[in-house]
Amino acid sequence: MDDVTVQTSPRPEPEPLLNMDQYGTALMIIAILTTVPSLFGLASNILNICVFSRMRLSHTVTISCFALSISDLGTVVALLMLNVNVVFIVLDLKTGIHIDVDPQTILMLTGDVMEVFLIISTLFTCQLAITRSMCVLLPLRFKEYFTPRKTIVILCLLTVPCFTHLAIYTQVEIIGIKIADNSTRAVLTFRNTYKLATLIFDVLRGPVIILGSEIIVTTCISFMIYSLRRNMTFWMKTKQAGHVNAPHTDIKHDSNAVGGSGLAGTLPKNTSGRKKSSMNATVAVREMQVIAQVTLIATIFVIFKLPIVALLILRYVDRNFILNGLYRKTLVVMSGVRVVFEALSASVNIFVYYRYNTKYRITLRQFLRLKAAEA
Numbered sequence: 001m002d003d004v005t006v007q008t009s010p011r012p013e014p015e016p017l018l019n020m021d022q023y024g025t026a027l028m029i030i031a032i033l034t035t036v037p038s039l040f041g042l043a044s045n046i047l048n049i050c051v052f053s054r055m056r057l058s059h060t061v062t063i064s065c066f067a068l069s070i071s072d073l074g075t076v077v078a079l080l081m082l083n084v085n086v087v088f089i090v091l092d093l094k095t096g097i098h099i100d101v102d103p104q105t106i107l108m109l110t111g112d113v114m115e116v117f118l119i120i121s122t123l124f125t126c127q128l129a130i131t132r133s134m135c136v137l138l139p140l141r142f143k144e145y146f147t148p149r150k151t152i153v154i155l156c157l158l159t160v161p162c163f164t165h166l167a168i169y170t171q172v173e174i175i176g177i178k179i180a181d182n183s184t185r186a187v188l189t190f191r192n193t194y195k196l197a198t199l200i201f202d203v204l205r206g207p208v209i210i211l212g213s214e215i216i217v218t219t220c221i222s223f224m225i226y227s228l229r230r231n232m233t234f235w236m237k238t239k240q241a242g243h244v245n246a247p248h249t250d251i252k253h254d255s256n257a258v259g260g261s262g263l264a265g266t267l268p269k270n271t272s273g274r275k276k277s278s279m280n281a282t283v284a285v286r287e288m289q290v291i292a293q294v295t296l297i298a299t300i301f302v303i304f305k306l307p308i309v310a311l312l313i314l315r316y317v318d319r320n321f322i323l324n325g326l327y328r329k330t331l332v333v334m335s336g337v338r339v340v341f342e343a344l345s346a347s348v349n350i351f352v353y354y355r356y357n358t359k360y361r362i363t364l365r366q367f368l369r370l371k372a373a374e375a
Helices: 020-054 060-094 103-137 148-171 192-240 272-304 306-317 328-345 349-356 358-374
Strands: 006-008 172-178 184-190
Touching: 020 060, 020 328, 020 349, 020 358, 060 103, 060 148, 060 272, 060 328, 060 349, 103 148, 103 192, 103 272, 103 328, 192 272, 192 306, 272 306, 272 328, 272 349, 306 328, 349 358
Parallel strands: 006 172
Antiparallel strands: 172 184
């Protein structure tokens, strides 16, 4: 600790809503609640990446889901690192065991990494919803506008700027502060450029990206639900006319998206007009499966983002709910509840893929059988 400047730690004003014991207990409960879905998300997203990589990454929805699994994996890894830091903070609060580095400092670093991956997942989900909505609105021009190569370029363009936020840590320095037992602890101190960059990032992350994506994705969900109802009506009319056999809810293969293409049932060998109607019905059922998959992913995203939307609104309504404000501990606990929802959001997409994507389901079973045989 000889290479740092020693300062005296300022005494913040006590918070009226939570005392230190309640604060530590709440943090530990949140860490436990976050760890379980994070561990499941770690396994499920690694499995998703392995399965999607064994599938042909030649279609837009497949590529988007593959990229979303990678960003979700980064999110749950950062969440697990965050929980380790929370354990050190609780030990610091409840037992008085101090380490040489302030755990709040490490928490800030891992929290920023988590926020970067959360923003990437937000942008990827938004891109996925917009892409499928454009397929509904522009069915004839969709393949021309949204090619796999363009999808990869768009995903890269969305990813790279997000990581530039971490460059602001070039504007921090380590100092030493004296704590209760007269020992010295290393903490980060921030220059004015860091504070300005963080302010800009918070504005972009909050009102622009998070609230904007909620509005955009909700609008896309409305379009996709309308398309589902329209396609269901068309299929029911075709079925009543006797032009197509009743299909199963599964789909065998999809040449256009992750959900599969083709009807589980067989098409009757009929006249050319009836064959055309059957093919149209096949397209309708196939499209319903793909749209249903994306709609469910988007709906999960919107629901699990509601806590951070409420938190953002609260911060703008009452300025005491900021990190240096009067209710800073309550803000951290509320942010922890939001993190639990983020962990769930980053972990459950495997169920959507397994339910609506027959090719994913078949590839997953083959992959697991292969690994079991190797073991």
